Amino acid sequence: MAEPVEVNRAEVLAGIPHGFLGRRGGVSTGLVAGLNMGLGSGDDAAAVAENRARGGAAVLPGAPIVACYQVHSPDCVTVTEPWSDAERPQADALATNRHGLLLGIVTADCTPVLFADREAGVIGAAHAGWKGAIGGVTDNTIAAMEALGARRGAIVAAIGPTIAQASYEVDEGFRSRFLESDSANTRFFMAGKPGHWQFDLPAYVAARLAAAGVGRVEDLALDTYAQADRFYSFRRATHRGEPAYGRQMALIGLSER
Structure with missing residues (x-):
């Protein structure tokens, strides 16, 4: 019997078709074994297509997945x-009020964020790597949702599987970028080995969302790096000297009326 697709869901999005997928339940083999949904991963195209079909069916059956060509932009x-x-347009976030389709974001350590305003019937999805996060990708997603009729205070947001602070070592130059942007960002860095720091990316993204005035934020607190059996991780693959890595997908949609 085929392994079922693992779908991680957020309480704040209860009742809205959504899911943060991992690597369980797919057909890919080798280094990217499992539910690899990355078009640029070097995986067999037919396997990725099957994985995407399985992932979409586990969240909103029959709905096409709409994704962008992610470039770490805001x-x-x-x-x-x-x-x-x-x-696919080059971008790192999507917003819609259309029913019957799935917004999709691929990640492999970066933060996937899913958004919804139930009252307005508007949803969003963002890929918040550190570049996109500090550049304002979540702020721009909220603004795009507002343009479709969402109300900022009614928007809820969920943070999916992300590299955790204990797994995310950065250097002093990296930290300096964030402190130059806002000295209060020091709270997202914990001292590590000499000249290095541990960065809390999901906490930074959550703080940006809260500062933007969204109604509620939930972090699923799932570490991509530490859970190799459940999630893909670019940094883990790099540390292991592996030449390829898979991508998981976060999906959200509006059911047909």
């Missing part, structure tokens, strides 16, 4: 119609 695209993989 940019958010408003989705009015589904597009093909070949037509």
Whole structure:
């Protein structure tokens, strides 16, 4: 019997089709074994397509997945119609009020954030790596949702599987970028070995969301690096000297009326 797709869900998004997927339940083999949904992972295209079909069916059966070509930017695209993989715009977040499709974000340590305003019927999804996070990708997603009728205080946001502070070592130059942006960001760094720090990316993203005025934020507190059997991790693959790594996907949609 095939392993079922593991779907991690957030309480704040209860009742809204969504899921933070991992590597369980897919058909890929080798270094990217499992539910690899990354088009740029070097995996067999047919396996990725099957994984995406399985992942989508586990969240909102029959709905097409709409994703962007992620480039670690702060940019958010408003989705009015589904597009093909070949037509993906370069961006790192999506927002829509369209029913019957799934917004998808791929990650492999960076923070996936799913958003919803139930009252307005508006959803969003953001890929918040450190560059996108400090650049304002979550702020831009909220703004795009507001343009579709969402109300900032009614928006809830969930943070999915992300590299945790204990697993995310950075150097002094990295830390300096964040302190130059806001000296209060020192609270997201814990001293590590000489000249290095441990960065709390999910806490930083959560703080940005709270500062933006969203109604509620939930962090699932799942560490991609530490749980190799459940999640893909770019940094773990790098530390192991592996030439390839998979990507998991976060999905959110609005059911057909």
